Amino acid sequence: MNSASLPSRRRFLQTTSAAVVAAPWILSSARAAAMETPLKIGLVGCGGRGSGAALNALRADPNVQLTALGDVFEAPLRNSLADLQSKHPDKVKVTPEHCFVGLDAYKKVIESGVDVVLLATPPGFRPQHLAAAVAAGKHVFCEKPMATDAPGVRSVMESAKIARQKKLAIVAGFCWRYNQARREFYKRVHDGALGAIRAIYATYLTSPVKPMPPASSRPPGMGDVEWQLRNWYNFVWLSGDGLVEQACHSVDKIAWAMQDKPPLKAVANGGRNVPNGEGNIYDHIDVFYEYPNGVRAFMAQRQISNCVGDNSDYLMGEKGTGTIKGWNVPVIQTTELWRYRGESKDMYQMEHDELFASIRKGEPINDGEWMATSTLMAIMGRMAAYTGKEITWEMALNSKEQLVPENLTWDMKLPIKPLAVPGKTEFI
Structure with a gap:
């Protein structure tokens, strides 16, 4: 491009100044459109x-x-x-x-x-x-x-x-992540309200979601795929197990507290106490995540009836503790007590309010990176529980175990995998 084709500085300033003056009208018109x-x-x-x-x-x-x-x-x-x-x-x-x-x-x-x-x-x-x-x-x-x-x-x-x-x-x-009280709580944690995090204990102790019906109740002629889809929560390939499908919320809050930096490794205990017919998910898993500098996170998940329930988050830092007890407002206890006292909108609605607002604004939200990290953290814990092995983040991320069948069809044979046995089930 030669110099003759370039606008003069005065022309450039005149043009840009006009654009700046017009910008509010242009933007509002574009937004209205x-x-x-x-x-x-x-x-x-x-x-x-x-x-x-x-x-x-x-x-x-x-x-x-x-x-x-x-x-x-x-x-x-x-x-x-x-x-x-x-x-x-x-x-x-x-x-x-x-x-x-x-x-x-x-x-x-x-x-x-x-x-x-x-x-x-x-x-x-x-x-x-x-x-x-x-x-x-x-x-x-x-x-x-x-x-x-x-x-x-x-x-x-x-x-x-x-x-x-x-x-x-x-x-x-x-x-x-779209709850105002939790957002304020974790912002304060990230800003140093608790100092360095030493340990996190999260619980998801609840009742069974959808117990597996007996095999005898399967209607004549119903294929393997339909049977498993109609009882999807009880099969690992469909639900991921209770740790992955339900308690992933608690795992996600661990990840949030740690600013979405993945753990180094994990070990876990788990099994099934209550028989569940053909289902192949555990009804309890405890995961022990290890982070750099000796920081630990403990995740307790259980889905058994007539047991004590708890769905809480307990953070321990060098300056004090942070607690989210169930659906109650978060509390930080150091030399002073902080309790959330702000707005409390429906978090399910806020997810969509912010989604559609971002689309309209032309600045789309992308939760992709951290949502994948939280999901893999839960899967990593299941891997550790099912195999009885120590699972590193790299092992989990690069695992070749593909649970979901390819080219699924209604009439295909889909044998149900047996319940995992720690010490016998291999890591793939």
């Missing part, structure tokens, strides 16, 4: 959590429409649609042609012309569904956890990277 454009939402996975996510999405923005639903089974889809229509008849624009049932329903939802996809199927499917949504250029709300095995986590990490390049939003269903 963006708000006038409806965002079309597609839901994949129409169970209770998926329907709840759709309801939050419909309330998050004044100009959104739910236009497509997908599920492997028809009944939850019909129930979800009826419920959502009753609550938001003006925003639910789902025609019969945009109700998709089957193992490929997610593809049809993504291809239906939606802008935002809500992924809420059993987590074994999450990596595949996320990859498809990102490849198609869709913004995503992605329920927790993000995978049930290490290959799945690696896929999620790649999808998050591509989403960032494409300027697509990914908001994770690790809902406590």
Whole structure:
């Protein structure tokens, strides 16, 4: 380019000054135009959590429409649609042609012309569904956890990277990250309120979620795939085990406290006390994570009836302690007592409020990196419990164990893997 083609400094300043003067009007007009454009939402996975996510999405923005639903089974889809229509008849624009049932329903939802996809199927499917949504250029709300095995986590990490390049939003269903009280608590911890963290103890002690029905109750002619999908929580490839599917929230808060730096290694104890028929998940796991400088994190997970319950977080630092007891407000006790006294909005709603606001603003949120770290931390703990081995972060991240079958079809044979036995089950 020669000098004659370059604008003079005076011309440049005149042009840029005019642009600066016009910028507020241009920006407000652009934002107003963006708000006038409806965002079309597609839901994949129409169970209770998926329907709840759709309801939050419909309330998050004044100009959104739910236009497509997908599920492997028809009944939850019909129930979800009826419920959502009753609550938001003006925003639910789902025609019969945009109700998709089957193992490929997610593809049809993504291809239906939606802008935002809500992924809420059993987590074994999450990596595949996320990859498809990102490849198609869709913004995503992605329920927790993000995978049930290490290959799945690696896929999620790649999808998050591509989403960032494409300027697509990914908001994770690790809902406590969107809780105002917890945000303030962990901000204070990161700012040094407790000094250096010495140890963390997290609990997720609760009752069973969906006990496995006896094999004798399996209807004649029902194939392996359908049987396992209808009882998905009880199979490792679909749920990841209770530590991964439920207690991942507590693991995520450990990761949050440690500023999302992964642990060096982990050992764990676990097993099954209460028989669960054909199911192959444990009903209790205790994980012991080790960080640099001798810092330890302890995760206690149990899903057994008639036992003491606790879902809390206990942080021990050089200056004092931080405690989040159940759903109570966080407390930090050092030489002074701090207790959260601010706003308390619905964290499930905040996830979607912030997701849609980021899309409208053109600054999409991407939770991809930390949501993958938290998921792998939970899987790492399960690996340690199932094998009885010490599992390093590198071992977990590079594991070749693929739990989720490829090319799943309704009529395929899918033998149920036996319950893991520590000391006998091999790390792969």
